[in-house]
Amino acid sequence: MKQVVQNYKSGELAVLDVPVPGCKPGGVLVRSAYSLISTGTELMKVSEAGMSMLGKARSRPDQVAKVVQSVATNGVPATYRKVMGKLDSYTPLGYSLCGVVEQVGAGIDDVKVGDLVACAGNEHALHAELNWVPKNLYTPVPDGLAPRHAAFGTVGAIAMQGVRQGESQLGEVALVIGLGLIGQLVVQLLTASGVRVVGVDPDPVRCELAERLGAAACGDPESAAVEAAVAELTGGHGVDQVYLAAGGGSNQPVELAARLCRDRGRVVDIGKCRLDLPWNAYYEKELDVRFSRSYGPGRYDPEYELEGRDYPIGYVRWTERRNLACFLDLLARGSVDVEALISHVADFDDAVETYQRLKEGDLKAVAVLFRYSEEAVDTEAPAVAVPVVKRPGGGVPKPARAVKSPVRLAFVGAGNYATSMLLPHLAQRDGVELATVVTTTALSAANAKRKFGFAEATTDLDAVLGDKSIDAVFVVTRHSSHAELTRKALLAGKSVFVEKPLALTEAELADVLAAVEESGNDRLQVGFNRRFAPLLQEARKRFGARTGPASLRYLVNAGRLEHGSWYLQQGTHGSRFAGEGGHFIDTASWLLEADPVSVYAVATPGNEDLQVVLRYPDGSTATISYVTTGPSGFPKETLDLVADGRALRLDDFVRAAVYDGRRKGWVSSRLPKARDKGQNAELAAFVKAVRTGGPMPVPLESLVATTAATLAVRAGLAAGAPVTLAGAR
Numbered sequence: 001m002k003q004v005v006q007n008y009k010s011g012e013l014a015v016l017d018v019p020v021p022g023c024k025p026g027g028v029l030v031r032s033a034y035s036l037i038s039t040g041t042e043l044m045k046v047s048e049a050g051m052s053m054l055g056k057a058r059s060r061p062d063q064v065a066k067v068v069q070s071v072a073t074n075g076v077p078a079t080y081r082k083v084m085g086k087l088d089s090y091t092p093l094g095y096s097l098c099g100v101v102e103q104v105g106a107g108i109d110d111v112k113v114g115d116l117v118a119c120a121g122n123e124h125a126l127h128a129e130l131n132w133v134p135k136n137l138y139t140p141v142p143d144g145l146a147p148r149h150a151a152f153g154t155v156g157a158i159a160m161q162g163v164r165q166g167e168s169q170l171g172e173v174a175l176v177i178g179l180g181l182i183g184q185l186v187v188q189l190l191t192a193s194g195v196r197v198v199g200v201d202p203d204p205v206r207c208e209l210a211e212r213l214g215a216a217a218c219g220d221p222e223s224a225a226v227e228a229a230v231a232e233l234t235g236g237h238g239v240d241q242v243y244l245a246a247g248g249g250s251n252q253p254v255e256l257a258a259r260l261c262r263d264r265g266r267v268v269d270i271g272k273c274r275l276d277l278p279w280n281a282y283y284e285k286e287l288d289v290r291f292s293r294s295y296g297p298g299r300y301d302p303e304y305e306l307e308g309r310d311y312p313i314g315y316v317r318w319t320e321r322r323n324l325a326c327f328l329d330l331l332a333r334g335s336v337d338v339e340a341l342i343s344h345v346a347d348f349d350d351a352v353e354t355y356q357r358l359k360e361g362d363l364k365a366v367a368v369l370f371r372y373s374e375e376a377v378d379t380e381a382p383a384v385a386v387p388v389v390k391r392p393g394g395g396v397p398k399p400a401r402a403v404k405s406p407v408r409l410a411f412v413g414a415g416n417y418a419t420s421m422l423l424p425h426l427a428q429r430d431g432v433e434l435a436t437v438v439t440t441t442a443l444s445a446a447n448a449k450r451k452f453g454f455a456e457a458t459t460d461l462d463a464v465l466g467d468k469s470i471d472a473v474f475v476v477t478r479h480s481s482h483a484e485l486t487r488k489a490l491l492a493g494k495s496v497f498v499e500k501p502l503a504l505t506e507a508e509l510a511d512v513l514a515a516v517e518e519s520g521n522d523r524l525q526v527g528f529n530r531r532f533a534p535l536l537q538e539a540r541k542r543f544g545a546r547t548g549p550a551s552l553r554y555l556v557n558a559g560r561l562e563h564g565s566w567y568l569q570q571g572t573h574g575s576r577f578a579g580e581g582g583h584f585i586d587t588a589s590w591l592l593e594a595d596p597v598s599v600y601a602v603a604t605p606g607n608e609d610l611q612v613v614l615r616y617p618d619g620s621t622a623t624i625s626y627v628t629t630g631p632s633g634f635p636k637e638t639l640d641l642v643a644d645g646r647a648l649r650l651d652d653f654v655r656a657a658v659y660d661g662r663r664k665g666w667v668s669s670r671l672p673k674a675r676d677k678g679q680n681a682e683l684a685a686f687v688k689a690v691r692t693g694g695p696m697p698v699p700l701e702s703l704v705a706t707t708a709a710t711l712a713v714r715a716g717l718a719a720g721a722p723v724t725l726a727g728a729r
Contacts, residue, residue: 001128003016003126004355005091006090007090014090016090020130023132025107026105026107027108028101029101029104030097030099030132031129031372032129032131034151034369034372035372037094037354037358093126094122095125096118098118098148099117099131110140119131119154129373134305136310139324141328146718152331153324158294159185159186160327162186164296165291166243169240171194173198174190174241175243175260176198176210176242177200177201177243178271179199179201180246186245186270187213187214198218198226198233200219200226201221207220213337217229226260238265239260240262241266245271251275254278258278258281258285261285263285264286297318298321337575344365345368348373382716384712384715384724385708386595389700389701389704390517391517403690407433407471408433409435409471410494411423411436412477414445414447415477415478427453433455435470436455436456439459442457472686473495473497479501479578479579482504483503486502486524487511488515491515497683497686498525498526498527500580501578503707506708509707523690525696529682531698532682534676534681540648542648543648543658544646546643546646550592550620551641552588552622553625554624554625555625556580556584556625558627559632585709589616589705591641592620592622594620595701599713599722600612601716603717612625637650647659709725
């Protein structure tokens, strides 16, 4: 088999052919699928190996002390031979991977051959095609978690142990110094725990990434903005904890920690930075300095790691194996996002070149993965199920009861989109009564009542759902609550208009459809408004029917988010595309008059820009380019549809044209005062359906298919392969 090794004396890196390890009792033989390069620890080793002997001595004074002691005990010649022999040997690299169990040793009963496991240990989870891993250093991978994400298990456990040492509590504020791989994970774990985080790193790209992943604010250690953010979040008291996730020889991190930490705060060292503690600063605040030892309790204990003797859970709740399993569970539930950290995936055969590029700075990266032979993992194509809409009796939608005019509406949520894009249209519409607005804060409800003329304002959702006079409920809250609020409103017998997305997970989508089946109420509309835009409606009409497959291109110049946007809280509210992408998928499917059958998605590092390719039953394709790095002056949305010798072009809902083979068949000539993206027409269609009891504007089956396709984008990014939409019509 092949394995990455390094000669510490010469600095040589190589991929060697070495014997396959035996499968000893108490462990399993694992064939690697992905292994993770620790861009901190491993690159430090690679850099040290390239130093002169004097440089090596200066970087490892602890080892120099051992050499001095050996000279005193064994003499110079013997010590020299011992040191040179050790230096001039190949040593392994790597300590975090995911792979498939190939052989099970005696005494192992928790996994079987073919199971996917995450593995840890700088002697057992190496950059090698096969590794023998003892029981307490592997854990099964949860169903549905991609192998490339499970490969982060060990570094995730390191970050988790650091957070545990900080003993963070809900509502506290933490400072994370160093936003490399470990620091980024610490930020996400703290955020998931209800802690507000300020990040510090000299690299603005890493600062921006941390903010997208949940940090409240980030900046350069020299920046006054960091101190200002800490002061604002803590009322001037200072942060409750500081996590040192930085490396290097500067003493700046510990000095900054003392300056920004509150009285009797906690400072946790996770990385390997200089620790010359300024005595006065630490004494005066009585700071509690703690160390986080690798993955957790059990580390460096041979009885635990090699002999498989676990610590009783009643005495040691979080061992290194339990930390590893806990981190994988958070990944599987979407509470932590590691896909955004992946800067590069290299074939294992290119390992030496990849290390050299990292060392020389040619490859700027937070996380880099080695990808092994596809034989290591199940090659079955990933799939996302498109749930079947089940109605009582199994029939088609039945007409609903017409309601007396005016149609009484309740709004759950009154944020920016509701107050700018929906309520202005409804407030002036005949036959509509804005009955009740429900918000989580009393003042926002009162403001909406005053501005738009709601009859009542409340924070009591249950009272509104129980009010039989309410005909329809609008769900316009943050994304993470859409599915649950929709489910409750359907069960209460209300017609529901929910802003996109309908659901953030397959489980949430299934819960909504279970409510439809249980209640018999399928009166649901999702805020996919583009298909209702008058200009696009006219362009589609002018384009006419088609006979052959079509090619559609949709460029979305989404732009960067403002600092502090809740869209950045991906662990809670899903990715930005999960929230917005349904708009563009729905528009493409409406133009192509079908639902997609497969999705393929690729992204630039950090998922900044996405390319999503949808395939349709008749062979048509739609490519959605969702970019955040474009110029602000460029149009936000441009669309081209080509089929049967004709073309349709839409320029940002301001201008449209249809071309045929001979001439330009139609061009919109009147420029509207404002872009009409269809909200008004969509609301009119929804209100009419509620009032008359007629069909909802968009079939429920189409809403479900679009939602499933949107969810498939995330699955496709994780798998790096096309995703089949199982059960698509």
